Amino acid sequence: MQESINIFVKSIFIDNMIFAYFLGMCSYLAVSKSVKTAVGLGIAVIFVQVITVPVNYLLNKYMLTPGALTWISPRLADVDLNFLSFIMFIAVIASMVQLVEMIIEKFSPALYNSLGIFLPLIAVNCAILGGSLFMQEWEFENFGQTVAFGLGSGTGWALAIIAIAAIREKIRYSDIPKPLRGLGISFILTGLMAIAFMSFLGIKI
Amino acid sequence: MKSQQKEKESLFSPRYRKLISNPLSLENPITVQVLGICSALAVTTKLKPAFVMALSVTVVVALANVVISLLRNGIPSRIRIIVQLTVVAALVILVDQVLKAFVYDVSKQLSVFVGLIITNCILMGRLEAFAMANKPWPAFLDGIGNGLGYSWILIALGFFRELFGNGTLWGYRIIPQSFYEAGYFNNGLLILPPAALILVGTIIWIQRSRNKNLIEEY
Numbered sequence: 125m126q127e128s129i130n131i132f133v134k135s136i137f138i139d140n141m142i143f144a145y146f147l148g149m150c151s152y153l154a155v156s157k158s159v160k161t162a163v164g165l166g167i168a169v170i171f172v173q174v175i176t177v178p179v180n181y182l183l184n185k186y187m188l189t190p191g192a193l194t195w196i197s198p199r200l201a202d203v204d205l206n207f208l209s210f211i212m213f214i215a216v217i218a219s220m221v222q223l224v225e226m227i228i229e230k231f232s233p234a235l236y237n238s239l240g241i242f243l244p245l246i247a248v249n250c251a252i253l254g255g256s257l258f259m260q261e262w263e264f265e266n267f268g269q270t271v272a273f274g275l276g277s278g279t280g281w282a283l284a285i286i287a288i289a290a291i292r293e294k295i296r297y298s299d300i301p302k303p304l305r306g307l308g309i310s311f312i313l314t315g316l317m318a319i320a321f322m323s324f325l326g327i328k329i
Numbered sequence: 330m331k332s333q334q335k336e337k338e339s340l341f342s343p344r345y346r347k348l349i350s351n352p353l354s355l356e357n358p359i360t361v362q363v364l365g366i367c368s369a370l371a372v373t374t375k376l377k378p379a380f381v382m383a384l385s386v387t388v389v390v391a392l393a394n395v396v397i398s399l400l401r402n403g404i405p406s407r408i409r410i411i412v413q414l415t416v417v418a419a420l421v422i423l424v425d426q427v428l429k430a431f432v433y434d435v436s437k438q439l440s441v442f443v444g445l446i447i448t449n450c451i452l453m454g455r456l457e458a459f460a461m462a463n464k465p466w467p468a469f470l471d472g473i474g475n476g477l478g479y480s481w482i483l484i485a486l487g488f489f490r491e492l493f494g495n496g497t498l499w500g501y502r503i504i505p506q507s508f509y510e511a512g513y514f515n516n517g518l519l520i521l522p523p524a525a526l527i528l529v530g531t532i533i534w535i536q537r538s539r540n541k542n543l544i545e546e547y
Contacts, residue, residue, distance in 0.1 A: 144522060149366035150450040207426060210444050211418040218411045247410060250367045250448045257441035303537035306545030307363060308530050315526030322521065 128272040131264075135276030139258075141251045142284040142314070143321040148251030152285050153310055162289035165246075166282025168224075170275065172246050173255055176220050177274030178267060180213050180256040188212065213256045221247040251281050288314060340466065348470040352478035354540075358451050359482045360533045361543060365451035368442050369483055370525040376499050379487030381435045382442065385424045387476025389446055390455060393417050394472035397460040404461075413456045414447065421446045451475055486528055494519035 141147045148169070155165050186192055188209050193200035225243045229236045236243075246252060255277050264270050291313055300309050358364045365386070373379045396416050397404075404412050425443045428436040436443065446452070455475055460468045491497055493516050496504035504513065518524050537543045 146367045146370040146522065146525075147445070149370070150364060153363050153366065207422060210422055210425070210447060211415065213444075214414050214418050214447055215411075218414055244410065247414070248448050248450065248453045250445050250450075253448045254367075254441060254445055257444050261441060301534070301538075302544050303541075304530070304534045307360075308533040308537065311526050311530030311533065315523040315530065318523035318526060319521075322523070 125268075127265075128268050131269050132272040132276040135273050136280040136283065137321070137324040138327065139277070140280040140284060140321055141254065141277050142281060143318040145254065147254035148249045148281055151245060151249055152281075152288065152314075153307065156285055156289040156292055156310070159286060159289045159293060162285045163282075166285050168243055168246055169249065169251065169281050170278035172217075172221060172224055172252055173278035173281075174271065174274045175224065176213075176217050176252060177255050177259050177277075178270045179216055179220065181259055181264065181267065181270040183212055183216065184209065184260055209257075209260060213253060217252050217256070218247045251277070284317070287317065345467060345470055348467055349474035349477070352471075352474040353481065354478075354536070355543075357478045357482065357536075358454070358475050359479060359529070360536055362454065363450075364454045365449045365479055366529075368445060368449055369479070369486065370522065370529065372439055372442050373483055373486040373525055374490055374494070374520050375438075376484070376487040376491045378435050378438045379483045381428065381432060382439060383476075383480035383483045385428065385443065386446055386449060386451065386479055387473065389417065389420050389424060390452055390476045390479075391469055391472035392420055393452055394455060394460040394468040395465050396420075397456050398463060398465045398468035401461050409461070410453075413453065417452050417456075418447050451479055482529075482532065485532070486525060489528060490519045490524065494524075 138144070142149065142152055151165065156162050184192075186195060188205050190204040190206065191201050193203050193205075221243065225236075228243070255274060258277075259270055259273060264273060288310065292310065295309065295313075304312075352358060356362060359366060359369055368382060368386070372382045393413075393416055397413060400412070400416075421444065424446070425436070428439070428443060455471060459471045463471070488498070491499075492503060496502060496509075496515050519528075
């Protein structure tokens with residue numbers, strides 16, 4: 125339990141998807157013009173991340189790693205399906221996004237309308253696939269830790285996009301050099317925010 | 330046979346050449362279309378991984394464009410995203426296996442970012458915007474053009490970050506030892522992630538001050 129909480133906190137602040145790994149930058153820059161839409165997208169990403177990371181963990185553990193297929197028959201012990209992981213992960217993500225979209229549409233039309241086109245876009249958000257690939261690379265020990273990691277990395281991403289959206293709403297009133305307006309200043313702001321987030325690096329959990 | 334004798338556009342007509350030259354500056358995938366930022370920032374601390382990454386993305390974009398363009402009339406539009414992702418994922422698996430076989434050390438440095446080519450927005454962006462509506466040959470040129478536009482930004486970033494952050498290029502020492510003895514220091518900030526963002530911001534600034542049409546409202 126202790127370990128899971130550590131992973132949760134660590135993946136929000138220290139290994140932040142945006143500020144430490146630049147994952148999901150495309151939608152981060154494209155959808156951060158107003159706080160309202162940023163909040164919607166942030167929630168959707170947390171939701172999908174919490175589902176896909178644990179599902180991909182199970183898939184990885186019982187299908188893809190070398191020797192994982194022994195639960196079917198001991199003769200399959202030396203089968204290594206690891207090279208299939210990209211295609212399996214992206215298939216899980218794309219179908220989960222579709223599923224989540226249908227569930228939300230059925231049970232909460234209001235939330236569905238406010239998320240609108242962002243839901244299908246999540247399938248191609250690098251932060252989601254990145255979360256699953258980091259899960260594979262860092263070799264978590266049990267199911268609970270992957271749930272904590274999914275929740276933490278999603279929350280970190282949501283935090284980042286809401287913060288930049290708030291700054292961009294305010295910065296409209298500033299006198300920025302014309303060529304730097306819009307995209308340019310957003311990049312530099314993200315850089316400065318990343319420097320601020322680096323101060324968490326020294327913390328040992 | 331008659332239909333084949335129809336007037337054919339030559340393979341490198343001006344229209345086709347534009348497909349390659351436009352993405353290099355006016356429609357650059359990174360600085361103008363805002364596609365494929367994630368990997369551009371994360372793999373550019375050194376020149377060599379940046380170069381390998383640029384090459385892989387160019388190959389995948391060009392081939393995926395051709396495949397999707399060939400299939401474009403057979404894909405039902407409701408499930409097109411999944412079809413596109415599957416095609417791209419298959420190509421990326423090929424690239425990943427080739428990298429692991431021939432340049433293992435670089436493949437280790439790139440770690441998850443090879444896999445993340447699948448969700449690189451350049452791919453989905455070009456497949457949706459171009460390959461779904463065009464013939465294979467222009468789609469191939471468009472893929473090469475966008476790949477090159479992406480590549481030069483990556484290589485420029487890798488060049489500056491490695492030269493000023495490490496004093497080396499491609500692993501060879503460029504800034505001589507005597508400079509360090511005279512009091513020169515490597516700029517450690519450039520190796521860290523935030524510097525990449527600020528450098529891209531600067532490239533955008535320079536590009537937009539030279540080309541006023543690209544300036545945004547706010």
